[in-house]
């Protein structure tokens with residue numbers, strides 16, 4: 001993370017923004033927690049709206065109306081709502097288990113993350129993977145230990161597991177009193193409060209009782225003697241053994257505060273939200289190749305981190321999700337699309353706000369706006385008020401699975417090319433055009449993506465396609481001095497392809513291929529990631 005010290009105070013509108021994602025292993029409770037955030041942020045009126053699936057699916061809040069009207073499926077990607085004095089921008093990470101680079105890119109657009117773990121299961125595989133991505137970016141992480149209303153692990157054991165498994169310090173922000181059927185609530189360590197859970201009403205916020213330290217007689221009025229004794233003992237031990245919360249250490253990504261709760265019972269959620277508001281980072285400096293872009297800079301800048309295609313086959317509209325890096329954006333602004341060097345009037349930006357706001361009249365650094373477009377905006381693109389900036393850090397990853405693809409009708413090859421290019425730009429797949437032979441090779445990170453692609457190509461382009469095995473298993477981008485790369489390409493034509501940006505890639509069968517290249521062509525570098533820059 002860039003050095004943010006000695007910076008001037010941010011304008012209040014920017015300083016109150018918190019832009020973050022929620023990461024978790026499937027089933028830990030991310031959706032439930034998101035829903036409660038929206039509920040307490042006034043974005044939905046009733047829990048259950050996010051969860052409801054299928055026909056009855058009344059997606060998050062009222063932007064469903066927008067979704068219907070425009071026929072775009074955008075609701076889940078970014079949500080803005082106010083909570084207390086803060087404006088939260090919650091960016092959704094894809095939920096399916098095929099781990100995709102979409103998630104990585106999403107995490108380039110946020111300043112912090114909330115890690116949800118299941119109190120009975122602790123740190124799971126997907127949690128760890130996502131955590132590592134956050135760590136690469138030094139993102140501050142708040143932890144929510146969910147499902148405390150069920151039998152969970154011992155509190156110290158959970159904390160210990162996080163510390164040793166993820167190599168991060170854990171500071172308890174709250175401490176659970178009992179668990180499972182005996183779970184009463186939590187002691188709020190940061191504010192010396194007792195929070196008691198109301199099991200009868202899942203949408204009710206916990207009762208909060210101000211406590212004057214652990215010897216306050218009020219504690220005994222609410223907590224049975226046996227549990228109170230245990231609480232006192234545990235808190236004493238926690239104070240001796242665990243680090244205290246330190247905001248600087250948290251902001252630098254070395255320490256995570258942990259809250260315990262039960263999302264489904266709305267318990268612990270408000271405390272977590274307040275934690276994000278009180279301690280979470282303000283919009284941070286964003287890295288560009290030229291310099292760091294500070295949020296308080298007056299000119300508006302932003303970058304595209306996600307493109308979502310229209311799910312309605314009748315329209316080819318797409319929505320580009322832009323993280324504003326600096327400035328105060330107003331609807332109708334003309335921004336420079338740096339890659340094409342063309343001006344772009346942003347007349348109908350979408351802010352995924354609660355209630356009736358659908359068009360973003362204004363937005364500030366830290367916000368996420370959606371810009372409907374016909375394909376001009378691609379992942380990694382920069383929008384500015386004239387400066388030629390290239391934002392860095394949006395990665396493109398080598399695919400882990402490759403397959404050839406053919407149109408069911410050979411006359412439709414051109415159509416297929418167009419469809420594939422669209423998906424490549426959207427970031428849904430890598431598309432490679434081999435130097436030798438016809439056809440395309442498609443690369444993905446998870447097998448499920450092939451099925452999704454096949455059905456989308458059929459649905460959106462009326463084009464049945466067939467995926468078939470390929471002799472290649474992975475791909476690497478080719479870098480190096482021009483002459484060395486040319487010599488390398490000349491003797492490896494059967495392995496060479498171009499990606500959808502026209503960049504050279506080397507298609508590999510085995511690790512052995514890669515080793516051979518580094519032996520025979522020491523000046524050529526094969527890389528598994530490509531930083532997307534315009």
Ligand SMILES: Nc1nc2c(ncn2[C@@H]2O[C@H](COP(=O)(O)OP(=O)(O)OP(=O)(O)O)[C@@H](O)[C@H]2O)c(=O)[nH]1
Pocket residue numbers: 024025026027028029030031032033095146147148149150261262263264265
């Ligand atoms: N007992 C209990 N169950 C919970 C709690 N929070 C969520 N659940 C349940 O756990 C299951 C998974 O919750 P989700 O919110 O769908 O979890 P998720 O992480 O979004 O899961 P994916 O959609 O698979 O990514 C659901 O059946 C929830 O009702 C909780 O606090 N206590």
